[in-house]
Amino acid sequence: TNMVYIAVVQRSVTQSLCMRRALTHNAKRRSLLSQIWNSYNSAIKNRPLTTKVTVAAFIFSTSDSVTQYLTSTEPEFKWDGARALSGAIFGVTGTSFLHFWWMVLERMVESQFPIAKYRLLNTLLKVGIDQSIAAPFYIYSYFMVTNLVQNISFDNEQWEKVIQTTRKKANDIILPTMLVHWKVWPLVHGLNFYFVPLHHRVLVQNVVLVGWSGLLSHWNNN
Numbered sequence: 001t002n003m004v005y006i007a008v009v010q011r012s013v014t015q016s017l018c019m020r021r022a023l024t025h026n027a028k029r030r031s032l033l034s035q036i037w038n039s040y041n042s043a044i045k046n047r048p049l050t051t052k053v054t055v056a057a058f059i060f061s062t063s064d065s066v067t068q069y070l071t072s073t074e075p076e077f078k079w080d081g082a083r084a085l086s087g088a089i090f091g092v093t094g095t096s097f098l099h100f101w102w103m104v105l106e107r108m109v110e111s112q113f114p115i116a117k118y119r120l121l122n123t124l125l126k127v128g129i130d131q132s133i134a135a136p137f138y139i140y141s142y143f144m145v146t147n148l149v150q151n152i153s154f155d156n157e158q159w160e161k162v163i164q165t166t167r168k169k170a171n172d173i174i175l176p177t178m179l180v181h182w183k184v185w186p187l188v189h190g191l192n193f194y195f196v197p198l199h200h201r202v203l204v205q206n207v208v209l210v211g212w213s214g215l216l217s218h219w220n221n222n
Contacts, residue, residue, distance in 0.1 A: 044203075048199060049099050052096075052099055052202045052206075053096055053099075056092065056094070057089075057091040058091075059091060059210055059213060060090060060091035060209070060213050061084045061087050061088035063087070063211070063213040064086075064213065064217045065079060065084045066214060067214040067217045067218050068084070068217075071218055071222070082149065082150050083146075083217070086146035086147075086150045087213065089145060090141070090142050090146050093141070094138055094141060094142065095202060097137075097138065097141070098205070099202060103198070105126055105129060105130060110122065113125060120194075122193075123190060123194040124190075127186055127189050130189060131185065131189070135182075136178055139174060139177055139181060140170055142216055142220075143170035143174065143220060144166055144167070146217075146220055147162075147169060148163070148166055173219060177216070184208075185208075189205075192204045192205065
């Protein structure tokens with residue numbers, strides 16, 4: 001009887017120690033995530049544009065690199081650094097545009113339809129204006145910037161050919177890309193504009209861009 005009692009006690013102590021370790025591990029994990037989030041909030045408050053473009057450059061270049069690997073048909077994978085760099089550069093330029101554009105859009109719509117009183121109408125107007133004006137410009141700029149960076153030339157005649165080829169490619173691909181874009185992004189931005197504070201909206205866009213930028217890269221280079 002004493003042996004059984006001792007075994008039960010030992011098992012209970014072991015289980016308690018395991019639970020305590022698990023709780024401690026989870027607490028540390030939550031603490032780490034909390035620290036990362038607090039650091040991001042501090043950075044977005046003190047250096048909003050720098051923080052946004054840094055995150056976007058990382059996402060675009062990483063997503064492009066992963067897309068290269070997943071779509072490679074070569075027996076031995078070869079990473080295209082210029083292609084990844086072109087994604088990072090657009091991440092900086094495109095996010096800079098969105099940073100200022102969304103501030104202008106917010107003030108413009110808010111002045112006529114305050115969100116406190118017309119929340120749904122405010123959101124619908126911002127989505128409509130953004131998707132009809134800014135979205136085509138953003139996507140067209142993506143194809144222009146990334147292709148120009150990948151094919152940059154310091155020879156004047158060659159550079160003119162690069163520009164012409166890039167413009168034709170962007171013109172050819174913009175419409176089919178936008179038709180897919182409008183199946184995804186109006187809903188994303190509707191939720192984004194309705195629920196998310198202005199200073200965190202680019203972060204939400206960047207999260208979705210993890211997959212979307214890879215898709216753009218695949219279309220652009222195939």
